[in-house]
Amino acid sequence: MKSFAYYPGCTMKTTGKAFEQSAFAIAKVLDIQMREIERWNCCGTVFSLTIDDTMHHMATIRNLVRVEAMGESEVLTLCSMCYNTLKRANEFISSDPVRLSELNDFMYKEDLKYSGHVQVRHLLEVLRDDVGWDALKAKVTNPLEGVKVASYYGCALVRPEGAGVDSLEDPTVMEDLVSSLGAEPVQWQSRLECCGSYHTIGHKELVFERTERIVSEALKAGADVIILSCPLCEFNVGSRQPEVAEHVYGFKQIPVLYFTQLMGLALGIDPKELGMDDEAILKLIREKVEV
């Protein structure tokens, strides 16, 4: 059994519950142990891009200190934005002894120190590099034959260079996952395009435009479903679809799932354990595969 410290991030406990629930369900089948970090805090969600801003990495790095306290050397995340923020802050702080000591100085009252040696991993990386596609295929009891899947990477999973789980411009990890589940990955245009991210709060028209394009491209490529790995992308590309339909004449909707939910269906897990109570999505998949 492979064991990891698990960093959930805030949204896994609110609108992204289904992501966490389905991740735990598939981890059990694949013999991956995820131990939630005690007293974790928000990672900050976005990596601070200015170089004179060590304090903004404080919240992020504090979580890595907790990982070390658990005796673990690797931390596993599900959310693309947490992954990006944790990984980049870790690299930024750990690669420079002066910054690392500056950051540790902020925590002097708590007597905490970060060594700089924790490795940040995303579940998709673990599936590819630690579990392996062949081992995953061997666990599939319910191959999703005929289901056409559009893998949506968005930004945080692949960009910028060095921060992603896969190639910058031509990632394949999600498509390889889809193939391993017996489903069919579709080739499509918008898989690396931004969903509008936090503009969902102040500029929702921007997000509607992005969602309209992303969903239309997926449908044009013949996809039945979009899978993704970020609870903010899910909100924008998934939950916002009915509103987009009100604004854009002729807009057609498509089901959106976390990749762990699609995996769960192929691994024969009860949809209820995957946080899937949406009958419309299940109906669509059932038309093709008996779940």
Next chain:
Amino acid sequence: MIELGTHTKSRRDILDKVERISEVDVFSCYQCGRCSGDCPSINLMDILPNQAIRLLQLGEVELVLASKTIWICASCFTCTSRCPKGIDIARVLEALRQVCLRKNIDELDLNNIPEEERERYPTIAWVSALRKLSG
């Protein structure tokens, strides 16, 4: 009429700060326009990303600081990933936002968010919006 190409001391100071905190030399841009061609939110910007860099080169710092462009950019890093000169444009735009935010000038006014919408937004959206758009 705006007189272009004047590097006054105060403009130079802001530009120096932008270059220092972003670690980007804006003068290395040769205006190929790739950043603007690949930007997914270009239609909502009033100055194209390559134009913003050009204006900085010309010393027109205030024009760029007053643009919608710096706030529309959500740091998706498409421009950064594809710039043939290796310029981290996303970092330049963040530095410009920081020049404003560090003066405590907020871009996001929470009073404008309808109350019935507030509860349904995911935590991740709130935290990232407030980190990017408030000082």
